[in-house]
Amino acid sequence: MEKREVEIAVISDVHLGTYGCHAKELLKYLKSIKPKMIILNGDIIDIWQFSKRYWPESHMKVLRKLMKFMVEGVQVYYLTGNHDEMLRKFADMHMGTFHLQNKLVLELDGKKAWFFHGDIFDVTMQHSKWLAKMGAIGYDSLILINSFVNWGLALLGRQKMSFSQKIKVKFKDAVKFINSFEQTAAELAIEKGYEYVVCGHIHQPEIREISTEEGRVKYLNSGDWVESLTALEYHKKEWKIFKFEYKDFEKDDVEQGILSDGEDLHSKLDVNTLLQKIKLEIA
Numbered sequence: 001m002e003k004r005e006v007e008i009a010v011i012s013d014v015h016l017g018t019y020g021c022h023a024k025e026l027l028k029y030l031k032s033i034k035p036k037m038i039i040l041n042g043d044i045i046d047i048w049q050f051s052k053r054y055w056p057e058s059h060m061k062v063l064r065k066l067m068k069f070m071v072e073g074v075q076v077y078y079l080t081g082n083h084d085e086m087l088r089k090f091a092d093m094h095m096g097t098f099h100l101q102n103k104l105v106l107e108l109d110g111k112k113a114w115f116f117h118g119d120i121f122d123v124t125m126q127h128s129k130w131l132a133k134m135g136a137i138g139y140d141s142l143i144l145i146n147s148f149v150n151w152g153l154a155l156l157g158r159q160k161m162s163f164s165q166k167i168k169v170k171f172k173d174a175v176k177f178i179n180s181f182e183q184t185a186a187e188l189a190i191e192k193g194y195e196y197v198v199c200g201h202i203h204q205p206e207i208r209e210i211s212t213e214e215g216r217v218k219y220l221n222s223g224d225w226v227e228s229l230t231a232l233e234y235h236k237k238e239w240k241i242f243k244f245e246y247k248d249f250e251k252d253d254v255e256q257g258i259l260s261d262g263e264d265l266h267s268k269l270d271v272n273t274l275l276q277k278i279k280l281e282i283a
Contacts, residue, residue, distance in 0.1 A: 003034040010232035012041035012200025013224035016059045017050045020226040022060040025244050030065045040083020041200040042117030070097045081117035109237050111195035118199035186210035189217045205230040205241050
């Protein structure tokens, strides 16, 4: 597959280390693009639920692929989220082409874009973190149950379903929270004079103009790699949502997590070796 040139790829809410993470699909997406910059907008590694008992090779391959991008000169920004908040103590760390930050402001073709995860708008995160963590465990369990149900539906030749999407649609409070999140992000961005505000956190991919009495801004959300399997792409002055579709990729390639263009992200591409290469470049 020919790699697509992309100026910026924005990915968030991957939740590596959890059962719901679609690492193989993400790996396939990463190998299909040739980006100049990658912005990892929070919750990439799920430190909240990290367990040595569950860390598949496909999850490690995603990290290796990202590190390979760095070695190749691609600028990689890791913006912290709530599930990887432990990294915030190391914010503003720069190592070669890797940058660990809490937020990022870029000028894109004369317009300012503000990138951050978005958990600062979550009242539950601010005042009841233990409740948020319990909710995360419940969400991961729901995704795991959902995967078994979808496996059964696939055997019967029936269409897959998303439990969490149905819950979001059914409960007005969930819809209200999403709308409030988007509105708050937009209002704050307008107040700061930004033309774009780019978030993650709510697992809801979106691109839309939001207007207030003070002005207007383009609100963008990169979605997630648990259910939506989406990313944001900026190229030739335009934003678009990339949606992973299995029909666009070889099925065996996705299931095995092997890159068909000759790249090998198995153990011989050692993470320590890549780190050493980065150190040499810095020196």
